[in-house]
Amino acid sequence: MRSPQAKRERQTIHDLASIAGVSISTASKALNDTGRMGEETRERVKRIAREIGFRPNALAQGLLSKRSFTIGLLTNDTYGRFTLPVMAGVSEALVDRGVSVFLCAIEDDPALGQVHVEAMLDKQVDGIIATGKRVDRCLPIDLSNVPVPVVYAFTEGGPDSVSFRSDDAQGARLAIEWLQASGRRRIVHVTGPEAFFSVRERCGAFRAVAGEDAVALFGEWSETWGRDAVEQIWASEGEKPDALFCGNDQIARGTVDALRERGLRVPDDVAVIGFDNWEIVAGQMRPPLTSIDMELKELGRQAGRTILALAEGQVVEPGVRTLPCRLVVRQSCGGRNSLEARSLEDEKQRR
Amino acid sequence: MRSPQAKRERQTIHDLASIAGVSISTASKALNDTGRMGEETRERVKRIAREIGFRPNALAQGLLSKRSFTIGLLTNDTYGRFTLPVMAGVSEALVDRGVSVFLCAIEDDPALGQVHVEAMLDKQVDGIIATGKRVDRCLPIDLSNVPVPVVYAFTEGGPDSVSFRSDDAQGARLAIEWLQASGRRRIVHVTGPEAFFSVRERCGAFRAVAGEDAVALFGEWSETWGRDAVEQIWASEGEKPDALFCGNDQIARGTVDALRERGLRVPDDVAVIGFDNWEIVAGQMRPPLTSIDMELKELGRQAGRTILALAEGQVVEPGVRTLPCRLVVRQSCGGRNSLEARSLEDEKQRR
DNA sequence: GTCAAATGAGAAAACGTTTTCTCAAACATT
């Protein structure tokens, strides 16, 4: 015995029309508030549509309108650390416009990328957002000749493309200025490989604010490097730093662990600030880590809004758009003060 | 001046037919290897299709065939730690069958979930995979009356649903047996809140193998709890454990840090084994953590294959399917021996 | 009471496929 809500075929506009006793053209016009008809007819059709739970078939609509209300999100960031927030932002910006997102994970495999892109184009996506794990690397697939608009988020786009990334220099300034404002004067920058664009960008800003002769140490993006860097600094001659600005939260964690093992107190003896605001690392540390958030979700939102605009035929100036980073204050840079409290307040409100 | 590859309208089967000098019905039959026609005609149509890069419009195909070659993936795991591998597996199982995946992140918001589900149904998805961050919680939305097949992966399904989760008991046994095989006799289980099904399941297996009077401590899923647990154990009377079996890798990390700070060596004095095999935690620890991998990607693959089978109309026995976990040996449980080497070898091959 | 304009609603074409049906030509059987 089938329950009344058992799986059943979807109602079509033909069903709606015959139940309402009108033609399908009238039904369509009633629902879309177009055409001419009596107000009572329009209302009756709409009411019946609501009652039988009619929803138009998007495939049929798309066939006619050349818009599928679907976009593709291409990523090679399997681990998802950067991609996930971007994705969440994209989805958030699009869902209430009725646009759904195809997720395509292409593990740096050009052939797989090609397969995904073709599958998306077959499904008539209105646009593609490309995203990655590094702003200075392209995806392993050329999107410049794809017949739909493309925007790049947190990955390198082609010459005439629209792309979004966070403002590394501004983020770095935010960090340094915060350390200086809390009285730190001897700041050392412990960061990732110099080959990364972000590293050079942040380092440039660091030197511009902290002084051209300020020390920057390049290594890998790991806790181990953070620990090694502390060993290296404290083993060397001369005055020791009273603050470390780290290239990411994992390096920061390594430095904090090493400092603690040396008997140095964070933040009393040395303040530490990270980058990425990776909750799972920064929040679990002792003490919790003050860090720079790249606002990737906002980046995703903007990418989403932009692809939508392009899909609707608006013209968008090509070029790189940088988004400001945000300081998230925890306890690794000094006691809780009014400024901190305010910042924490901010963060709560964003949730 | 437009380059020859500049964005242009997609070719339709009408274009193909007129270029090949046949009717659209002949063109369609040629491409699909159906119908009757001369072999040379068929080959010519196929060749021209290849030359002009013809690809059929999936919307039109879907309209007729009632299959959109599209499925929806619903998740409330915003952080993505569990969802991401599942997603990767799903995608992997489906992409070469031409099926694309809509990603819907519904932040525990029933209204948002409803919106996403309706958008997916409008787009005529062939099925829905629901996934979450906890096997004993439902998504905040009822999928039992949805007109397409649903499978649940790493989340609680309804009574007559098809669902997949990893075998927590078997995973726990794997851990305990490994510790026992390396000579450990006094094993303590430090794990998460007892309210979690997984916790009870693993704890049951732990007691079954290690003895009904073996000690299990429940707390939260945090490093802090791991550290506290070590304090608690070493502060109490009686013989100390020579091994800790932790409920997840973060707890394990906390215990290892606390043990080191107490001057205890891992693995020489105490062996530690984690759960989840979260590369980013387990791999960065000192020493790297031996852990139990829930094989979530495989879980995703199976969920993908299953939803495909259901979409094709096959019948699938409802019920819960559990998948075996895998031991990943690193250095936190004892020296590198032949068994370990073999296991590491295994892992490499899987890559 | 005649004619133009406005109103309400339906018929039909279109979107890009697949599939069923039809039909002429070629071929094979007596």
Place this chain on the structure above:
DNA sequence: AATGTTTGAGAAAACGTTTTCTCATTTGAC
């Protein structure tokens, strides 16, 4: 030579919408 059978290919319907066009009826003006 008359008949049946096979072959190759096209015409048309169908999928579920939206949109344009057509047309009868009503309304308003004189």
